[in-house]
Amino acid sequence: MFETIRFKLNRKPTVMTVDGERKLLWVLRSDFGLTGTKYGCGEGICGACTVLINNKATRSCQLPVKEIKGKEVVTIEGLARDGRLHPLQKAFMDHDALQCGFCTPGMILSAYSLLLQKPKPTEAEILEGMNDNLCRCGAHVRIVRAIQSAAEEMKGGGKE
Numbered sequence: 784m785f786e787t788i789r790f791k792l793n794r795k796p797t798v799m800t801v802d803g804e805r806k807l808l809w810v811l812r813s814d815f816g817l818t819g820t821k822y823g824c825g826e827g828i829c830g831a832c833t834v835l836i837n838n839k840a841t842r843s844c845q846l847p848v849k850e851i852k853g854k855e856v857v858t859i860e861g862l863a864r865d866g867r868l869h870p871l872q873k874a875f876m877d878h879d880a881l882q883c884g885f886c887t888p889g890m891i892l893s894a895y896s897l898l899l900q901k902p903k904p905t906e907a908e909i910l911e912g913m914n915d916n917l918c919r920c921g922a923h924v925r926i927v928r929a930i931q932s933a934a935e936e937m938k939g940g941g942k943e
Contacts, residue, residue: 790851793817793861803849808832810848811858819859819888823917830916833889834858840896859888862895871895874933875926882920890916894930903934 786803789796792815801810811817811834820843823831827842834843835857862869871891874880881887890913897904897912904912909930918926 786849788848788852790853791855793857794855801848804847807834807843807846807848807851807856811843811856817858817860821885821888823885823889828915828917829886830889830893831886833892833916835892835896838896838899840893857892859891862891869895870936871898871930871933874929874936878925878929878932880922880925880929882918882922886916886918886920890918890926894926894933898930898934898937902937904930906931 784803785800787798787800788803789798791797799810799814801814808820808822811820812822820834821831822844823829825844827845830842832842832844833840835841835855836846836851837854838857859872862872868876869891871894875887875891880890893913893916894909897909901908901912906927909927913926913930
């Protein structure tokens with residue numbers, strides 16, 4: 784059934800009429816052209832489809848779009864501001880934490896959500912917080928270093 788859904792997408796008020804059961808991943812990729820959000824396993828396990836919903840890392844491949852009514856959705860494209868990369872994006876580049884890059888958007892958004900909850904995470908907390916994001920390239924050590932570096936730069940969470 785088609786319904787009108789109002790929400791914020793990357794800080795912009797958005798209204799669309801869509802089948803409410805359609806998965807958010809496909810709405811973002813097909814309707815909005817935001818292809819940074821990836822299709823990985825299609826079962827909400829790998830983390831490639833992670834977006835932020837009200838600043839919480841959420842898998843978009845299993846989420847009906849009707850669930851985002853009145854909420855704020857941020858994709859990897861919305862993390863940078865005014866042409867400046869977010870500290871997490873920059874840290875992933877600086878620490879070479881993105882071999883093939885497929886998992887990187889989901890990793891960065893999961894790390895963002897983690898740093899909002901734990902602005903100065905220990906290595907064990909980073910490993911636990913990122914446990915549900917899979918990287919087949921084996922860049923895990925560099926990913927942890929990038930998150931530690933960004934946490935230091937951000938000094939207190941998700942600020943830009």
